[in-house]
Amino acid sequence: MTQLAVNAKSLKFTNILFKYCGYIIFIVLAIVFSIISPSFLQLQNILNILNQASVLGIVASGMTIILIGGGTHVIRGGIDLSLGNNLAISSVIITYLISKNYSFLVIIGISVVCSLFIGFINSFMIVKLKIIPLLATLSMMYLLQGTELLISGNKPIDVSNPIFQFLSSGSFLFLPSSVWVFILVEIILYILLNKSAFGNWINAVGGNPEAATISGINVKFILSLTYIIASISALIAGVLAASRLSGSVPGIGDVMLFDILLSAYMSAIFSHTSVPNIPGTILSALFVEMLTNGFTLINVPTYWVYAVKGVLILMAVAITTTQQRRLN
Numbered sequence: 047m048t049q050l051a052v053n054a055k056s057l058k059f060t061n062i063l064f065k066y067c068g069y070i071i072f073i074v075l076a077i078v079f080s081i082i083s084p085s086f087l088q089l090q091n092i093l094n095i096l097n098q099a100s101v102l103g104i105v106a107s108g109m110t111i112i113l114i115g116g117g118t119h120v121i122r123g124g125i126d127l128s129l130g131n132n133l134a135i136s137s138v139i140i141t142y143l144i145s146k147n148y149s150f151l152v153i154i155g156i157s158v159v160c161s162l163f164i165g166f167i168n169s170f171m172i173v174k175l176k177i178i179p180l181l182a183t184l185s186m187m188y189l190l191q192g193t194e195l196l197i198s199g200n201k202p203i204d205v206s207n208p209i210f211q212f213l214s215s216g217s218f219l220f221l222p223s224s225v226w227v228f229i230l231v232e233i234i235l236y237i238l239l240n241k242s243a244f245g246n247w248i249n250a251v252g253g254n255p256e257a258a259t260i261s262g263i264n265v266k267f268i269l270s271l272t273y274i275i276a277s278i279s280a281l282i283a284g285v286l287a288a289s290r291l292s293g294s295v296p297g298i299g300d301v302m303l304f305d306i307l308l309s310a311y312m313s314a315i316f317s318h319t320s321v322p323n324i325p326g327t328i329l330s331a332l333f334v335e336m337l338t339n340g341f342t343l344i345n346v347p348t349y350w351v352y353a354v355k356g357v358l359i360l361m362a363v364a365i366t367t368t369q370q371r372r373l374n
Contacts, residue, residue, distance in 0.1 A: 068315035068326070072333050079340035086343055093222060095335050100228035101286045102302065103331035105133050106309035107235050108279030113310055113322040114239065115248045115272035116179060124252070126273060127183040129280050129306055131190035132164055134299030136284030138194050141203040141294040150209070157281060164190070165277030169270035187303075195296060204293040213289035224286045231282060236324045248272065305334050308355055312362040 079086045109129055116124015126132075136157055143153045164186065171182035216223040239245035250258040251268045259265050288294055312333065313326030334355070341351045 068312070068329070072329065072336075075333070075340070076336065079336070079343065083340070083343040086340060091339065091343075093225075095332065095339050096225045096228075097222050097290070098339070099328075099331045099335040100222075100224040101133075101283045101290070102305055102309055102335060103228055103328055104231050104286070105129055105280050105283035105302070106306050106313075106331050107232060107324055107327050108276030109306050109310035110313055110322045110324060110327045111235070111239070111248065111279075112179075112272045112276050113252075115252045115269055117252045122178070124269075124272065125179050125183060126168060126276055127180065127303065128164070128168065128186035128190055129183075129276060130301075130303035131187050131194060131299035132161070132277055132280035133284040133287060133302060134294070134297075135164075135190045135194045135197070136161060136281045137288040137291075137294040137298065138198050138203065140285060141205045141288050142197055144205045144207050145203055157285075158278075161277045161281035162274060164280075165274035166270075168277070169273040172273065173266045173270050187299075191299065194299070198294060198296055200296050202293055202295050205288075206292065207289075210289035210292060213286060214292065224290070227282070227286060231279070232324060232328055235279075239324055244268075304352070304355060305338075308359050308362075309334050311359060315362050 076086075085091055109126060112124040112126050114124075139160055140153055140157055143156060148156075168183055168186055171177045171186075172179050175182075213223050213227070218226055239248065247258070247263050247268050250261065250263055251265050255265050258268075287298065291298075309327055309330040310322060312330035313322045313324075314320050316326030316329050317323045337354065337358075338351060341354075
């Protein structure tokens with residue numbers, strides 16, 4: 047066998063490894079957890095993972111849309127560090143209004159207005175004032191964190207609501223209600239990004255904003271919409287989180303931010319083009335919750351879980367960067 051043939055086979059193997067590395071890691075980890083802990087593959091535990099992934103997957107999909115529209119450049123690219131606290135404040139506002147016996151329509155109306163306002167302010171700072179997304183959303187993150195603590199008094203708010211009970215304990219065709227909400231949201235976002243002109247515009251803006259402008263796309267408007275859509279996704283996830291907790295808990299946004307970033311960035315390793323995408327985000331959210339759940343079952347300390355997640359983010363960025371260079 048010639049050296050050229052050996053190199054060709056080696057290159058082909060490397061390409062396959064990069065293309066399917068995400069799936070390989072996912073399957074290997076599931077096998078390891080199922081071997082160490084027999085309860086991992088029990089139906090109730092699988093449903094629990096799906097339930098937890100519903101909240102994370104929806105808000106992480108919002109982050110993914112921002113990454114697609116703004117690009118993945120570390121400094122200039124799209125990012126929203128406020129999404130975790132956006133979710134948290136939506137949860138607090140809803141539970142606070144429920145505790146004050148406001149009508150359902152009023153609660154939904156106020157929540158949607160607040161969510162749209164947060165998305166609008168983020169987009170205004172980034173698009174109009176041209177503040178770096180990292181800094182703009184960082185400031186919004188702390189603003190929302192302070193507002194959340196102000197509304198809740200830094201205490202949990204416990205509520206009982208029929209809609210929350212349906213979302214947390216209801217089921218249809220053996221799947222929890224929250225999972226069906228997750229499926230519905232992801233179908234809508236997938237169609238929006240992959241089967242519509244709007245999705246083409248977002249991809250064009252994220253890929254080359256100058257070329258998108260020349261082709262007649264309103265880059266500022268599309269970029270603004272990505273932050274507003276992401277804010278709405280945080281609201282939906284906030285409702286599911288509040289229903290699962292039967293209220294709101296201070297600090298949930300800070301806890302979830304790392305997982306949101308991990309799920310959004312890891313989505314790229316589930317794509318043959320190594321770019322963030324909705325199906326990849328779904329798998330990443332399931333992967334992150336499987337990781338947390340599996341480590342809990344085998345009694346791994348929490349600090350090791352965070353360490354592994356940090357390594358995964360580094361690995362995801364390294365793999366996608368390498369793969370993009372190879373494709374180019």
